[in-house]
Amino acid sequence: MAAGSGGQGILFLGKLLAYGGMIEGKEVTWFPSYGAEVRGGTANCTIIISDEMIGSPIVGNPEVLIVMNEASLKRFQPRLKKGGLLILDSSRMKGCELRSDIDVLKVPASEIAASIGNTKYANIIMLSALLAKREIIKEVSAIIALEDLTPERRKKTLDANKKAMVKGREYIEDKKSKNN
Secondary structure, X not given: OEEEEEOOOHHHHHHHHHHHHHHOOOEEEXXXXXXXXXXXXXXXXXXXXXXXXXXXXXXXXXXXXXXXOHHHHHHHHHHOOOOOEEEEEOOOOOOOOOOOXXXXXXXXXXXXXXXXXXXXXXXXXXXXHHHHHOOOOOHHHHHHHHXXXXXXXXXXXXXXXXXXXXXXXXXXXXXXXXXX
């Protein structure tokens, strides 16, 4: 599950995951939900990627939760499965109460995105951090999805989005090497 505010690219992040799963021949669902006001309102989506047939797009307790703002953290963290993975944009959330029975990965996605020119790339950094932590799909599948799903009017952002993919992965790899 991915959640944040409208305009943060939450639904696009979910589409990239689902499409990447399709590229790999997996069963997928993408179930978006957003407020009527869209930009600035709430946005979330449930993504299921499986090797087996999916019975329902509804997930009561997701195994992975990506959150891009504090409101989404408060709303969806209680639903995260015990032992699940929470990935949060630590640039936007300071001092939030986090559960002790889950794995938490803090990624300063908005800060990293700003360093490459635009905070709008934070969703791609979060996606690549997820894939570096848990290879739900291969990074190359996510890149193909990015190329295929980016609208023609936004094709000029592809290079920056690919750079964001690399930066997210590098952040996790650096974090891993420091912990070893």
